[in-house]
Amino acid sequence: MPLDSTPDATLIHVDGLTQDYPGHRALDRVGFSVPAGSITALVGPNGAGKTTLMRCLAALDPPFAGRIRVDGLDVSDSPRAVHRITGFLQDIFGLYDGLSVRQGLWHAAAARAVPTREIPGRIAWAAEAVGLADRLTQKAGTLSRGLRQRLAIAQAMVHQPRVLLLDEPASGLDPESRADLAALFRRLRHDLGVTLVVSSHILAELEDYSTHLLILREGRVIRHQPIDSSSSGAPTTDTAARVVVRLATPGPDLTTLLGTLPDVHHVSHDSLDDPTIRLKLAGGHDPARRAALLRVLMEHGLDVYAFDLDRRNLQDVYLDHVRAETAAPPDLGKVRP
Amino acid sequence: MTTLADTVNPLSNPEFRRYLWTEFSTHRLIAMPLLLGLAFLGANAAAGPDGVDQAAKAAMFVLAVIWGGRQAAGAVTDEVVGGTWDSQRMNAVGPWSLTWGKLLGATAYTWYGVAICLLVMLGVGITGLDDLPSLILTAVIAQGSALFVGMVLQRGQRPSALLGTVTLGQVSAIGVAAILASRDYAWSLGSVHWWLWSLPGDTFLLASQGAAVVWVLAGVHALMRDELRYRPQPWTWLAFLVFVAVYAAGFAESGVPFVGTDMGAAKEVTRLTAAFVTVTGLTLWAAVMSLNDSVTLRRWLAAPTPERDRPISLLLEAPAWVTGLAMSVLLAMGLTGALTAVSAPPWASTLTWSMVLFLIRDIGVVLTVNLDSDRRRGTLGAIIYLVALYVLLPLVLQEAIPTIAMALRPTAEATITGSLIPALGQAVGAWALVAWRWRRAGQGLSAMATS
Numbered sequence: 001m002p003l004d005s006t007p008d009a010t011l012i013h014v015d016g017l018t019q020d021y022p023g024h025r026a027l028d029r030v031g032f033s034v035p036a037g038s039i040t041a042l043v044g045p046n047g048a049g050k051t052t053l054m055r056c057l058a059a060l061d062p063p064f065a066g067r068i069r070v071d072g073l074d075v076s077d078s079p080r081a082v083h084r085i086t087g088f089l090q091d092i093f094g095l096y097d098g099l100s101v102r103q104g105l106w107h108a109a110a111a112r113a114v115p116t117r118e119i120p121g122r123i124a125w126a127a128e129a130v131g132l133a134d135r136l137t138q139k140a141g142t143l144s145r146g147l148r149q150r151l152a153i154a155q156a157m158v159h160q161p162r163v164l165l166l167d168e169p170a171s172g173l174d175p176e177s178r179a180d181l182a183a184l185f186r187r188l189r190h191d192l193g194v195t196l197v198v199s200s201h202i203l204a205e206l207e208d209y210s211t212h213l214l215i216l217r218e219g220r221v222i223r224h225q226p227i228d229s230s231s232s233g234a235p236t237t238d239t240a241a242r243v244v245v246r247l248a249t250p251g252p253d254l255t256t257l258l259g260t261l262p263d264v265h266h267v268s269h270d271s272l273d274d275p276t277i278r279l280k281l282a283g284g285h286d287p288a289r290r291a292a293l294l295r296v297l298m299e300h301g302l303d304v305y306a307f308d309l310d311r312r313n314l315q316d317v318y319l320d321h322v323r324a325e326t327a328a329p330p331d332l333g334k335v336r337p
Numbered sequence: 338m339t340t341l342a343d344t345v346n347p348l349s350n351p352e353f354r355r356y357l358w359t360e361f362s363t364h365r366l367i368a369m370p371l372l373l374g375l376a377f378l379g380a381n382a383a384a385g386p387d388g389v390d391q392a393a394k395a396a397m398f399v400l401a402v403i404w405g406g407r408q409a410a411g412a413v414t415d416e417v418v419g420g421t422w423d424s425q426r427m428n429a430v431g432p433w434s435l436t437w438g439k440l441l442g443a444t445a446y447t448w449y450g451v452a453i454c455l456l457v458m459l460g461v462g463i464t465g466l467d468d469l470p471s472l473i474l475t476a477v478i479a480q481g482s483a484l485f486v487g488m489v490l491q492r493g494q495r496p497s498a499l500l501g502t503v504t505l506g507q508v509s510a511i512g513v514a515a516i517l518a519s520r521d522y523a524w525s526l527g528s529v530h531w532w533l534w535s536l537p538g539d540t541f542l543l544a545s546q547g548a549a550v551v552w553v554l555a556g557v558h559a560l561m562r563d564e565l566r567y568r569p570q571p572w573t574w575l576a577f578l579v580f581v582a583v584y585a586a587g588f589a590e591s592g593v594p595f596v597g598t599d600m601g602a603a604k605e606v607t608r609l610t611a612a613f614v615t616v617t618g619l620t621l622w623a624a625v626m627s628l629n630d631s632v633t634l635r636r637w638l639a640a641p642t643p644e645r646d647r648p649i650s651l652l653l654e655a656p657a658w659v660t661g662l663a664m665s666v667l668l669a670m671g672l673t674g675a676l677t678a679v680s681a682p683p684w685a686s687t688l689t690w691s692m693v694l695f696l697i698r699d700i701g702v703v704l705t706v707n708l709d710s711d712r713r714r715g716t717l718g719a720i721i722y723l724v725a726l727y728v729l730l731p732l733v734l735q736e737a738i739p740t741i742a743m744a745l746r747p748t749a750e751a752t753i754t755g756s757l758i759p760a761l762g763q764a765v766g767a768w769a770l771v772a773w774r775w776r777r778a779g780q781g782l783s784a785m786a787t788s
Binding site: 021023058059064079086088093103107111113116 | 359421566567778
């Protein structure tokens with residue numbers, strides 16, 4: 001199934017989604033859009049509403065209010081059509097232990113309306129993709145936890161859905177299998193144009209393959225942004241960039257000094273003894289601008305021993321936002337772009 | 338693309354085929370005839386052909402009703418416990434395919450044993466070929482009822498509490514089989530008068546069983562539709578209420594003494610009374626068995642608001658007890674009209690409307706007890722409160738207040754002050770409690786929504 005949408009076309013659009021459980025609002029006016037062919041990392045503290053959101057996206061639970069459109073289909077009006085184009089692996093999943101891997105995949109494919117003559121090929125493809133090709137005759141009940149996880153993933157994607165929702169897909173997998181899983185997600189995205197939404201608490205793992213970050217907290221979206229240039233378009237040389245500078249001999253008044261330099265903003269320096277300074281440089285994605293700044297720093301006699309773009313990982317971004325929200329709750333009805 | 342061969346081939350139903358894979362093995366294929374054969378040989382040695390026939394019937398009951406009932410009751414609940422049900426709900430398999438795939442698939446192995454029992458019965462020659470349809474239909478109805486009850490009760494339950502749900506489904510299968518057996522005994526002795534017809538008892542039983550199969554399958558199909566997120570619709574339930582009302586009314590005859598009197602009532606009155614009482618009873622049953630969670634009810638009530646903007650959902654998503662109550666009220670109006678046109682006790686209309694008010698009170702009691710509560714405790718609690726209102730309180734207070742029964746439940750010779758006004762007061766009280774529970778259930782939501 002080739003990608004038939006333009007890379008930036010919206011595949012999932014959520015607007016004003018509200019979902020309640022008795023005495024508890026799990027999702028409160030949630031809104032965001034997911035581009036086709038992207039991999040969105042869905043993160044948030046326990047109880048943030050991640051699983052509820054996934055169940056709504058999978059058209060398993062009708063939302064209390066709001067609209068969800070998946071590939072143009074309204075999940076409230078056409079839940080069965082959404083089911084057909086969606087694969088969903090829940091964090092707590094089950095398998096038919098009495099069936100072999102081949103039988104389980106046959107059942108999953110036939111039940112998801114894969115034409116009978118195509119089923120053997122799909123079984124081979126899905127088993128190969130998750131590394132179970134040599135275990136087709138083994139009963140699911142005899143598989144280890146990690147292998148069961150792989151079989152569940154294979155069953156969720158055997159019908160080659162347009163959207164794949166995965167709740168903690170890597171739990172129970174060893175590091176090698178996790179790396180394989182990341183590679184599989186990238187292949188699904190690039191080769192088949194599948195749009196993935198992946199929830200996990202292991203942020204380093206999400207960083208391996210995600211293109212977008214969606215942070216939920218207390219049922220509301222507090223951040224939704226592209227993670228890198230691969231999905232949002234490469235930053236231009238005019239774009240500001242965060243730069244990290246490390247000094248061999250930290251000195252006083254560094255913040256004041258750096259703040260007076262042209263195009264330098266948001267200088268942060270935790271303490272006088274801290275050798276690390278972070279700042280924002282206008283046009284910092286242009287190497288020439290960074291070289292110019294480095295020259296200026298050297299001219300001011302600063303002992304710079306490290307100087308680079310501040311490459312912050314997903315965990316840093318996540319913790320920044322979650323902590324900021326904890327410290328000062330914003331107007332939670334709004335989603336910051 | 339689905340071919341014609343796929344459509345007519347039962348093995349192309351993934352659910353049915355899955356069950357065949359899991360239910361049958363070489364060992365099980367051999368074990369069933371071996372064990373049954375031993376039982377029949379023993380029965381033959383003890384009591385001859387009669388013993389074999391009785392043993393085959395007993396084995397069929399155990400296999401089809403007790404074991405088959407358990408299998409059918411667990412067809413969905415076992416999947417919920419095993420974590421596979423949500424995946425099934427997202428499958429492309431339609432509600433009808435899933436209904437028969439589960440009903441016949443989950444019980445396939447028990448039917449293998451039943452087939453052996455039937456062959457033995459025919460071989461012995463005491464049970465005739467014409468007896469078999471009724472036996473088979475009884476088994477299908479019992480298993481279908483178990484699947485229906487299992488599906489209704491699993492809603493809103495924690496997976497850890499579902500074992501009791503399966504047991505209740507199994508018990509309902511046994512109960513349904515017992516009811517059908519009692520009808521078989523009662524009707525096979527003579528003819529049955531129903532509406533304008535007088536039919537041989539066994540023919541009427543077979544026709545009733547056929548109708549029961551249709552309605553059991555329709556009920557499971559409606560639940561499957563709901564589970565698979567098809568558009569909600571009240572039509573199956575409404576059609577069932579109409580059918581049951583017509584079915585019950587068909588037994589009413591003219592000249593039958595009206596409730597608690599020697600007065601022979603007109604045929605229209607007895608028929609409407611039978612229909613009204615049946616629909617009212619089913620409405621109360623629906624209220625007790627429904628998953629009454631405040632979120633579903635709020636979502637339903639929000640249908641015409643700008644937030645949802647789906648006014649038609651007010652009808653399509655109405656809880657079963659709402660449509661049942663509406664139909665009870667319509668029948669009460671019809672009955673009142675019929676009572677005024679014929680010679681009837683003066684209190685008959687008062688009794689009719691007190692019954693409507695008691696139904697409203699009972700629904701209020703049920704909602705007060707099980708709104709958002711633990712499903713099992715809520716349902717059991719509601720049943721206990723209703724038993725207290727209908728049986729225990731009248732018994733305990735009878736000596737102190739001789740007219741207490743009239744004030745607590747529908748009773749002959751009902752009066753406005755002794756029955757209608759107390760029923761109204763209790764209905765208002767019960768719904769005041771519902772309003773209190775409703776406000777409590779919404780407290781968490783309001784707090785967050787306005788923050």
